[in-house]
Amino acid sequence: MLAQRIKNLKSSATLELAAKVRELEKAGVSVIDLTLGEPDFCTPGNIRKAAIRSIKDGFTHYTLVAGISELREAIAKKLLIENKVSFTPQEIVVGVGSKQLLYHAFQVLCAPGDEVLIPIPTWSTYLEQIKLSGATSVLVRLKPPFKLKASDLLKGISSKTKAILLNSPSNPTGAVIEKEELEKIADLAIKKDIFVISDEIYEKILYTGKHYSIASFGHDIKQRTITINGLSKAYAMTGWRVGYAAGQEEIIESMVALQSQTTSNTSSVSQMAALAAIKGSQRPVLLMLKEFRKRRDFIFKILSEINGLSISLPEGAFYLFVGIEKLLNKKYPTSAIWCTQLLKEKGVALVPGEAFLYPGYFRLSFTNSIANISEAVNRIKSFV
Ligand code: PLP
Numbered sequence: 001m002l003a004q005r006i007k008n009l010k011s012s013a014t015l016e017l018a019a020k021v022r023e024l025e026k027a028g029v030s031v032i033d034l035t036l037g038e039p040d041f042c043t044p045g046n047i048r049k050a051a052i053r054s055i056k057d058g059f060t061h062y063t064l065v066a067g068i069s070e071l072r073e074a075i076a077k078k079l080l081i082e083n084k085v086s087f088t089p090q091e092i093v094v095g096v097g098s099k100q101l102l103y104h105a106f107q108v109l110c111a112p113g114d115e116v117l118i119p120i121p122t123w124s125t126y127l128e129q130i131k132l133s134g135a136t137s138v139l140v141r142l143k144p145p146f147k148l149k150a151s152d153l154l155k156g157i158s159s160k161t162k163a164i165l166l167n168s169p170s171n172p173t174g175a176v177i178e179k180e181e182l183e184k185i186a187d188l189a190i191k192k193d194i195f196v197i198s199d200e201i202y203e204k205i206l207y208t209g210k211h212y213s214i215a216s217f218g219h220d221i222k223q224r225t226i227t228i229n230g231l232s233k234a235y236a237m238t239g240w241r242v243g244y245a246a247g248q249e250e251i252i253e254s255m256v257a258l259q260s261q262t263t264s265n266t267s268s269v270s271q272m273a274a275l276a277a278i279k280g281s282q283r284p285v286l287l288m289l290k291e292f293r294k295r296r297d298f299i300f301k302i303l304s305e306i307n308g309l310s311i312s313l314p315e316g317a318f319y320l321f322v323g324i325e326k327l328l329n330k331k332y333p334t335s336a337i338w339c340t341q342l343l344k345e346k347g348v349a350l351v352p353g354e355a356f357l358y359p360g361y362f363r364l365s366f367t368n369s370i371a372n373i374s375e376a377v378n379r380i381k382s383f384v
Contacts, residue, residue, distance in 0.1 A: 009128055013355035021349045031347045032368065032376040037171065039236040039318070040367045041291075043273075044284035047235060050276030051269045059272060063265040066256045067094025067244070071271050074278045075244050083200075083213040085222060087246045093255050094274070096266045098201050098230035098243030101255065103129045105197050105226045105245060108254040110135035114162035116197075119148045121321060121358035123171045135162065139357065144323065145312035146173040150184035157188075163195040166214065169202040172356045172363040173321040174314020179212045186214050186221040196225040201243075202317040204234035204285055207293050209315070215246070223248050233317075234285050235277040240270040292318050295366040295373060302377045303364075306384055318366050321353075325360040327384060335359050346379040 014035055021033045042048075054060075066072065072089035080086050095101045102125070110116060112134035118126055119140045130137045138156045142148060153164060164185065168177040177185070189196050196214055203211040215225040230243030245255060265271070299320060300313050310323030324335055332338040339352040339362055353361030366373055 005132060008131060010124070013124060014351050017349060017351055017355075021343075024343075024347075029347055031343070031349055032372050032379070033349045034364045034366070034368060034373070034376055035349045035351050036365050036367050037319075038238040038367060039233065039288060039292075040369070041236045041284075041288055043236050043240070044277070044280075046280045047237065047273045047277045050280075051240075051273040054269050054272035059268050061268060063268050063271060065260045065265055066092070066252075067265060068268075068271050068275070071275045071278075072244075074275055075246070078278055079213075079227070079246060083203075083211075083216055083227075085213055085216040085227070085246075088249075091249050091252050092244055092246045093252050093259065094242065094244045094266060094271065095255075095259055096243070096263050097232060097241045098199065098228050098245075099125060100241075100259075100263065101228055101230075101243050101245040102126065102197070102199065103132070104255040104258050105228065105251075106130055106133040106135070107258055108251060109133075109195055109197075109226075110162055113160060115156075115158060115160040116162060117153055117156045117164045119146075119152065119165070119167075121146065121170075121172055121353065121356035121361070122165075123167065124355055124357065126165050126167075127357070136160075142175075144310065146170065146175040146321070147181075148175070148177045148185075149181050150188050153185065153188060157192055157194070161192065161194050163197055164189060165197050165199070167199040167201075168211075169206060169314070169316025171202065171317055172319050172351070172358075173312070174202075174317040174319050175312070176206070176209070176315040182212055182214050183217055186217045189224055190220045194224070196221070197228065198225055199228045201228065201230050201233055203229065205289060205292060205318060206316040207289075207296065207314070226251060231274050231277055236288065237270075237273070237277065240273055241266055242270050242274040292366065295370060296320075298370060299364070299366055299373050299377065302374070303380075306377075306381050308384060320364045320366065321356075321358075321361055322364060323361050328360065335362055338362070342380065342383050346383050348376045348379045348383075 110133040114135040226247040232238040308326045336352040350362040
């Protein structure tokens, strides 16, 4: 009955796990949930107020498909000032989260026969979306500390390569691509006539150095890059569903055309909230970052004291990607089984590496209080 492409689709493992945790909690089990890919902070007050104001003012109808002009202008200004890349509002589309814009980017660029290079470990949504476009993912396996280099990509490039997917800082590793490597990747993409889809959603959750957008390295790379970003992570706005894409006008126009036949615009109220987030004080972002840094340092220290785990200090995002290969044995042969048993026996929920095409690891989100994280690590220690 169902179409083959849907039969081939895998639903989001992390969202499924989150649902499982909620079920256990409902049944009265005490679970410390370290699976979530969203900040545990409330959306800052000025943003919520802007949304309430827009409802009171009756700003509750369809908007332009690409997003309201003020918001696209504010995003263009942000991209110029923070990311050092100049876009007109016509080169920007606002959509229902960056997830939708990634989907649209793959739909407008990729077709059967095309290949997309994906460094792994990776967020599995990219693979499923590429599958839906008819293209094929070519996996580029990285080794700890998972920092992508241009030379890693060389092995995967063929005459069919249409695009390279970049995600820095990365989900699930928190690794950042160094500026020199980004420049080399830009040169490679230009030389080989390949597009770049650059998912920069964690740019503001960065603990060392500065974020660089590959599109800022000159006209030629800008023309072949789709920069993807969103408000979810930086402003704790996962439920508002606002993301954006920036790129050359022909590509963005096609993404807008596709959006016009799928979701139209994202919510008018959310767009007003996003405008307040971008134009308002950035202090809440800095406070959140300060708290994440404190947690990262704390958890890195206490996890490092457990024998058998291999850990790299994340440079960005709010995840630790931890190797447990040394702990796997006949009883617990895979990281998926290990994580399931940990949840059953100790009530700690982690995402197994299988969800990121990298078995033998787990992802731990430090989007939880220090007290809960500390208790979770004690439970992990006793499980080990
Ligand atoms: N990109 C990455 C790497 C993510 O981890 C996520 C969410 O987990 C997204 C994009 C999607 O975010 P949103 O659709 O909320 O903008």
